[in-house]
Amino acid sequence: MMIVMKPNATSEEIEHVVARVRSVGARAHISRGEEVTLIGAIGDREHVQRLELDGAPGVAQVVPILKPYKLSSAQFGGGERSVFEIGGRRVGGEHFALIAGPCTVESREQLLETARACRDGGAVMLRGGAYKPRTSPYAFQGLGQEGLRLLAEAKEIYGMPIVTELMDVRDIEPVLEVADVVQIGARNMQNYTLLSEVGRAGVPVLLKRGLSATLEELLMAAEYVLKEGNERVMLCERGIRTFETAYRFTLDLMAVPVLKQLSHLPVIVDPSHAAGRRDLVMPLSLAAAAAGADGIIVEVHPNPEEAICDGPQALRADEFADYAAAVERAAAVAGKVFAAA
């Protein structure tokens, strides 16, 4: 950490900062420049981060030098990228994971028809929501337990690992009975209670970036899970909020290469929620794959016009195989191959 003193800082103020740095067991390294004095705080990262010197007398600016995350950082574990297994499928490295399924589980027929199309098209996991976070308390909130039961049935029939969202810590047991991957939604990215619980549960986690979360905050959220000893976290970019009104969210594909530089964790892209419209899903998916994403999670429905939730953005089940083939070509440009079942 580097503390930049104000041009007119007194020697008492400088000494006070130095004393503060030493009080947490760190060394203080003073550079007196022509205009300002800099004080480097060198020592144990966690101790140094506990220094709260912004706004202290004579302090102009505090510049963090080290990243605040550790277990999720690219340096952790010798600098290799994580590759791990989920229900027999490998995620990360050269493997490209296509995760597909309905936004919401609506009925047995809808789920099974979608699951078959996804499996046949090359998807490696099945997504489907039983508990849905909805902006409006008046909107459909998901089938709940019945949705979980249907997911279990689809899993048995088609042999695909299941990705489903957990919103309430009190639902963790029934969700874990069927989920191979627990999804933490964007609105819950900083629900630390939930993060710690899924960390302790040891189940693979798909962690969505909050609507206005920085990459650093996303990695700090992942750190909450990793800290509990759970190493299987996938980071998911799903669109951020900007001033643009022509689309629901702005899919931030720069996050893909940058997260891969900052962290060893796999990076998945959700093109459906940012787009909000089916016709944008294909170009965004190709772009995500070409940018080097480790996978895509996409919404599919046998009859989007009749969908209870987010129909306009769902790919049609009968067009899924063509979609998947195009994504496979784009992934190949970035040196990735589709994960085999």
Next chain:
Amino acid sequence: MMIVMKPNATSEEIEHVVARVRSVGARAHISRGEEVTLIGAIGDREHVQRLELDGAPGVAQVVPILKPYKLSSAQFGGGERSVFEIGGRRVGGEHFALIAGPCTVESREQLLETARACRDGGAVMLRGGAYKPRTSPYAFQGLGQEGLRLLAEAKEIYGMPIVTELMDVRDIEPVLEVADVVQIGARNMQNYTLLSEVGRAGVPVLLKRGLSATLEELLMAAEYVLKEGNERVMLCERGIRTFETAYRFTLDLMAVPVLKQLSHLPVIVDPSHAAGRRDLVMPLSLAAAAAGADGIIVEVHPNPEEAICDGPQALRADEFADYAAAVERAAAVAGKVFAAA
């Protein structure tokens, strides 16, 4: 709801939309313009909102006409602004509520010294965190139960209603034993589980706007609480995320008059978290009061240099009375008077 058809929409597509509108029990009102056809869907708000026509064949745009919130809207209850009581203090209307206290409860001495300064300076409620949401899992997470115990003691000694944050639904019982107002933090604004629970508990709620939440989303979050029959919700503006890096968050004071137009609920401003620096708290507080806020929630510490959390933004306890007097003058410009104990 208004559905704008594409210029080249076919009559089949128009008829399909009309049929869809009728299928939810609404009336369809067709206007054929020179360039496009518009279809108005008129009927029960909730039914109409269930129409998912974005992206349907021939549809160019779907324009919502009615607000999606109801209980929190300005029209609800005959258009009068809410005034309610919390521990004997009135909030809303002409009353200006100054809520003050430490970011985090650190010790008995720190809390009681702060509480006394706040009460003497004219604060009407005491804030203090026992459970702290922290970006980093390595940071201090609050004193928990011990913090609640200290808050109870301060309440008994100084007779001030207590505002404290709830993060985990499983902590609701001990929190309710001491809290007169439950604070829902910005990161939990869309934690629907939590919102519904505090709604059911019937305790007054201070609901902070999420870092990138629109005003409409804030009101929808309030709706989750109101829907359970709990009418005492205070909306809290605490800074949003923008591109500006000169400050931590951008305090959005336009939210004050606009929320007061959209909703009957009281609007409180938190100047401390946006600023992140003590020297900005005074001008932002004066501005908030002059803009017509119904109150301010501000952080105070007897010795900010030694604070565990957010010290740089805390007002000094011994300067609090001067601060409160200045805020009182600014509130008067907007026609507000400080709530009396």
Next chain:
Amino acid sequence: MMIVMKPNATSEEIEHVVARVRSVGARAHISRGEEVTLIGAIGDREHVQRLELDGAPGVAQVVPILKPYKLSSAQFGGGERSVFEIGGRRVGGEHFALIAGPCTVESREQLLETARACRDGGAVMLRGGAYKPRTSPYAFQGLGQEGLRLLAEAKEIYGMPIVTELMDVRDIEPVLEVADVVQIGARNMQNYTLLSEVGRAGVPVLLKRGLSATLEELLMAAEYVLKEGNERVMLCERGIRTFETAYRFTLDLMAVPVLKQLSHLPVIVDPSHAAGRRDLVMPLSLAAAAAGADGIIVEVHPNPEEAICDGPQALRADEFADYAAAVERAAAVAGKVFAAA
């Protein structure tokens, strides 16, 4: 245009709006709903747009139905995408235009060496700045006339059309002597004086999106050029401003498919300025090409460490051919072929 009246609008207020609509020669189409009354203003687009009814008594909201741009819209010219010629190269349609060169013209040697590498690697046009918009008045502002002279020399030797920026209307004559395409920078996207002048000059224009311009504003800026009878405008996405601090700008690749839906004009992506770092340029370029961009404009330097300006983001000239080959593969995924010289 649709005018939504307030729930409590009086009949006088409604009549006043209707009269106002008629006063500009438009028809008023009234729909009385259960909660609100809607008034459609149907007629000549330009007349209707002149109605300024926001905030008029009784008016809740004014919803534009038609897009405010015309010549740049996808509907213009029968719905076909523009394909045009620049110095013998075709831009738009199935053609992918790779435009490359130094940020700034620094010297004869630097420019010619870069130009050769770009041409050999498959670039179809040469970019290079003679006039540079710099945030700081103390920074290098470009070689000016001498830079233009060097560009003319490179053009003669390598036979590549030249793309260079115009900042000051008073420089238009010397710039037009060498430029095959005039670049309008992001900071000048709404410099209407400049837009109209390059419109009148009839020279092809590369129009960069402003740092926080919406797509609609970009198309309105293009409209200023098109209105003067100049049809050869390329739209350029170069990154927008968001809250994220991990990169300089957030490259908005959703703009690619969406601009192609909204407009017939070719869409070019500049990955260099958003990234600000060489190592991000390749993944962003692959993503842009796979998303369906009509071209890329990228910075190249023979020795980036010695560059006067933006060296860190420049591709190395001796690696350009490999870069171009990868981009060609990504463009193929989107059905595009590199434009031949």
Next chain:
Amino acid sequence: MMIVMKPNATSEEIEHVVARVRSVGARAHISRGEEVTLIGAIGDREHVQRLELDGAPGVAQVVPILKPYKLSSAQFGGGERSVFEIGGRRVGGEHFALIAGPCTVESREQLLETARACRDGGAVMLRGGAYKPRTSPYAFQGLGQEGLRLLAEAKEIYGMPIVTELMDVRDIEPVLEVADVVQIGARNMQNYTLLSEVGRAGVPVLLKRGLSATLEELLMAAEYVLKEGNERVMLCERGIRTFETAYRFTLDLMAVPVLKQLSHLPVIVDPSHAAGRRDLVMPLSLAAAAAGADGIIVEVHPNPEEAICDGPQALRADEFADYAAAVERAAAVAGKVFAAA
């Protein structure tokens, strides 16, 4: 400037950076920490800023320590805040400048009626646009020369200094004949050609912050004017772009106290353009004044319903005196007095 090396930077890379720092005449100050090495570049600010080390081999991060602006910084001129005279009125310091008038000069009658109401209400300068930057090329672009002539007449009759916008450097002469203050609009904040010209002209400048400009960029734009020897620059906050759609722009009132800390220049607030609606202008004005603004520039019209441009946001001329009286009370809270004519 502080250069943070990567954890695995080699000694060659470190030496290369050190050599680079010395090559611009600066001293290199090396701190070897446990995890990373820091290199401070100490020396002449302009030389150091010319170092482009981001992305150089082994470099993790480059942290600027000094601000890039100089003449506009708070330190310049001994740390005193600027107070200067414009047409006999003092701006800055304890003086609060209320600048009012129509958005656009429409007619002799409209301008004179507005001017009288503004003068009578206590406004110290008259604003009015003769050249209007419009998003649409089809919108009214201002009366031009005729508008300037009318402003000259109003100035003669009411004796108020005139504030009017300059968009095209080629119009500078006629504008200077009438303008006491030249306004540079938000879209032209980084039109460096224009900034340098008004700098050389020596006329007082009202410089509006760009829609997504950081405070640092605003100060750098001011630096372009100051560098030419023109010291009379007023900074103007007028709303920035955020994700919020409930208002046109988000007025950033934090900019007021922060700009006053960073710079000695007066800070003016424009509440009209952010609001876009009359009913928000009053609370935003009170907030701006209470936050410590040095003045307000606000739009007034005798008959807003008939205004050609931005009528919905204009205050009614016959309500201006009440508005001004309220603003005066809010300014007093911040220790400011209305400038006397």
